[in-house]
Amino acid sequence: MTQKLDRDGSVRPGLPHVELTGFEILSDDERVVQDATHKFARDVMRPMGIAIDKLSAEESIAPGSPYWDFMRIAVESGIGFDADPGDVPPQLLARLQAIVIEELGWGDMGLTVSLAAAAFANMMAKRVGNQELIELTEGKLGCWIATQPDRGSDGTMLYPDERHPSATQGNKGNLTAKVSGGDIVINGQSSAWVSNGPVAQVAIMSIAADYGDGFFDDGGHPRGVEVIVPLDLPGVSRGKPLEKLGQRALPQGEVYFDNVKVPVRYAVSLGDDYWRGHASTWSTAGVGMGQMATGLARAAFELAMQYAHERRQGGALLAEHQMVQYRLGTMARNVETMRAVARRATEYTVLSPAKHPYYTGGSKVTCTDLAFEVADEALQIFGGYGLTREYPLEKLFRDARAARIEDGENHLLNMKFGYLNALLYRASL
Template structure:
């Protein structure tokens, strides 16, 4: 039905763009997280960006105060699920605000909760108590087992090959799991985490390899203060420097078998579910990052003059701003749709979540690139925050799965669905 009005006015708009009306609870939560992002994340993120990786994780680093204040917000997913919000929209609103504040800190906050969320999903109170109040990390990639670590189907490998077991392995021995090796330097929070959710190849007494050429595996929650755990140097990288990443070494680390949340029979299904959940955070965070770049460019184009008038008075600038806004709205829609599927579909799948991550980060990079261009030479100066946002966003095209590799997996999924009858009616 067409609803008529008597006067012409500008469209309704919120912090998150052209939203349908938000509930009072949604507005209150969004406002609270926005203040935290503006007053805590942005200034601390800029400060950490200029520091060495070693100083970022030092005892007196502002990183720790940011994490403490984030924890004080009380953004527990279980509590958020009780809020009346269409299809999990409140989770999207919060993730976007965190990304708007600082990409590196936003990823660190999200990754920090993975072990606790898995402990809650397992229903094991001992593991919940073990993870409560601690910074976590997700150990999934290894130096020789990057993209191979998330192979779910034999079709993802070349004929005649087997899945690489990697540099970090486990042996199940009686009531213990013994872990040896190292994870990749790219593990988010690897340099600071107190507990890890580890997905690693495992030998249950009959070797690592399954009949289908994939590896047996185990998902284990590992306290990182156990004997035999050590760290490498924190990673020095171009972007998201507020996110402490680094290697973790395991030398005959003995973990009680009861700390496992998935074993020989359900490892790959558990991995798929975790990946489906984890990837949605990247979508929300980099929607917020894209929004921050758009807002900076919009303000700059009203301030900077060329040809005697503000940049915004030039028709081409209006087109470029309009195109950025169009892409931002498309990015937000894709991010929310991906989260809805991952949270509410009866048959969620990580390759679906991954396509959302690819779409969001690719569009975010286009938005950030255009904002960078509008700043001209000023954009290359560290005086302007767009330079940092550009570096942060570029990392996202590889982070949490390199985008081309993830798109290959989506193509495989399309083929497998077709072979089961999809689109053939």
């Protein structure tokens, strides 16, 4: 830290060391990775995300859409969630993952979710080490089908005791599988919120299953299966892409299944291993939400900081008013908090021998709620200009609002984190 002489000759401290992502110290290798990802996010993601946001849902996935240009450039640039980490130690891998995904979220959160969903089936195939499934999903645009019109939060109840006391059994939903004779036969429809649903070539599905003795075990808890399904099979069809408030660069929509048959060897979690496998899948998916939300919040904070140094009010720049400085300080604290929580959750999820999605869900709640607070306050600093499409704040506000519902509604996830802590307390007695 450098020192400077004030006018009266006294020594005062210089400014602290900061990185692109604030008050931390990066290694040279980490900085190279961060700078390259930031350039991609700045030059490719952000302008394409803004362009797609202005299109209808149908236009956004039509041939020639910026969405397809983005996906092509991402592949050509080696940007993706299914890259081979090589011999990178797990602790460093966790740190790099958090750094990279934050930068992508800074560029555009909807496109980041789409990139993550695109790689998810291949990631799960690699998790179980099934070479046939790895080859089946390699280079394919994927999606994760886990919610249905009548089974959203119900599908995240890992424990039978979470069920409401008046319910005699859980909810299997209308999208189910029957496992028999070496085959898995799937019927029903997903919800409209399947990320990449309208464009995916392959899916990882987490659904209730009947193995020959019904969909429920003796405790009334649904049995299930996680299975990878190519979406070009007979019986698969799609609904229209969803028109929605935020993250419009992320295509979402229903996928329908009419007696779609795949071999049992396409399953990644089967029978008694289903709930444990589903928990692992959910943990892997959920941890990225905090990283993306941190990037979104940082983007909103940076725009507010820039505007506060351009806009004059009461004879001075906004940034020179103490109340605005207080507001900027609160936003900066929230971004720093989000980064710390997201990276802690990432490290735990990568390194823990028993990771848990309710903890990941708790971190997602913290980060996405704070991201919304930051985006809301940034828009408030812009005043009426923040409500117009002339500035990117209203898009960030809408994207942040969507994040509080996707990958688990925040009130529900917060309840589950509380339930997990109660289970841990009882186990310690």
